[in-house]
Amino acid sequence: MLTVEQNNELTQVGPGTPMGELLRRYWYPIAFEQDFDAVPARSVRLLSEDWTLYKTPSGKYGIIQERCAHRRASMTYGVVHKDGIRCGYHGWKYDFAGQCVEQPAEAENQNFKDRVTMKGGQAQTMGGMVWVYVGPDPAPELPRFDVFVKDGIRDVGFTTIPCSWLQIMENSVDPHHVEWLHGFYFNFVGETNGFEAPKAFQKKHIKTGFDEMEWGILKRRVLEGSTEEGDDWKIGHPLVFPFYMRVGGAYIDQMQIRVPIDDTHTWKLFYSTHNPGETLDVQDRPVVYEYLWKDEEGRFITDYIEGQDVMAWVSQGPITDRTQEHLGRSDAGVAMLRKMFKENMRKVAEGQDPLGTIREKHDIINLPCEKDKFGAERTFAAAWINGGSMRYSPIKQQLLELHQSYWAGIEAAEKAGAGA
């Protein structure tokens, strides 16, 4: 339970708010490269502000606040140049930093343009997505987390969810929900609708643990039938502060991304890399698709894992009222995350870099993540693809065959070894 002020402070992401200032210290994916195949500029909303994201003819990306400083027309319908963007209404031109450099209808012998600077940011690509930084200079390095840069077949499911990103982050430090929402409830939905829900998610939690680490909070669990020697405890997987969770298992590596569009909307992505073999063709761009979470009648679609999550997050309300919650001992991770946010708001207020800021050049950041998920080993990949948002992937069948082929090879080798 929190007070109203605490709940407001933790959920307001606009400029000038403590959480908004903290969140402006990080890079966010905000579009896919293919979004710019047909148009040079798009409107995007991030951290309660409207922006124009554009791509120059030479392939460089820029981001600038959407409304022109002159008469507030949208820059998204402007003219993109190699060194900036020009408003379509009266031709005011801005460079990548947002500085006005031309005002065609104004006299040249005055300094009016020098006095006009729009909010701008930095943009670059990684893993087929366009990432932006809209915080104060100097920008940190874009963190090259393993899932985005390692080899493999990549597919990305996305949707926009009408609730605070914090609700989704708190879900990441709530291990018990897996056993209930994706286990017991999934089983109920399966019995009601005549299908068999995956067993791997139904195992009872014996023990959970949370360790603060350099990238966030490492989450561990011991499930019924396993021990502390199992991957789920020995390795675990991290909530990556402040808006990701790294998960994986059975040669699927996934980063779950929660981009705070504004206080009550979140762009939610599941970025997966599949690599059970060694001779995979590298894609130019990941396969991207929207996953569904409501049916034609407006009911939540709850017969798959992420649909169940969306039901829980959205039904909590656009911003859940934490003055009305009743936390228990199993919610210790949630309390710990809130403390981590407060701690880092304070760091930012004091002029320090918050957790997860990286300023050194690097090739890859490897994150800890279990390989044998829930003790399910070879059955896990198919259960995840069929029972998760990847069921909406246009390459679902290819992914299933990729994993089945790998495990068939392992089983053949095991049989040969047993017979030798």
Next chain:
Amino acid sequence: MPDPSAEVAREQASAMADTSAMADHLPEDPHLLPAPSEWFAPDSERHYLDRPRFCPMCAASIGDHGGITTEYWTADTRNFMTWCGGCGWFGEVVRFDRVTITEEDH
């Protein structure tokens, strides 16, 4: 000459009266709490009134130093997971009506 011990006693009595008032009355701005008609309003009210206000380690104000207290319940026990922005202390302040001892295996 005034009696120093009497002065201390008066200060203590005054402090206790302040503490008592703090625990029994709602803050001046009740709009920060759910409306009394809300089902869980009494829980929110007790949370607002009972959460630790000062760090157990350095005595800094939790609110003024950017700290946070999140309350969770274990049976009848109310646990306040608390982080102090002043000294960085992170731990729990526990409020209970009865001290219960669970015997370890032996």
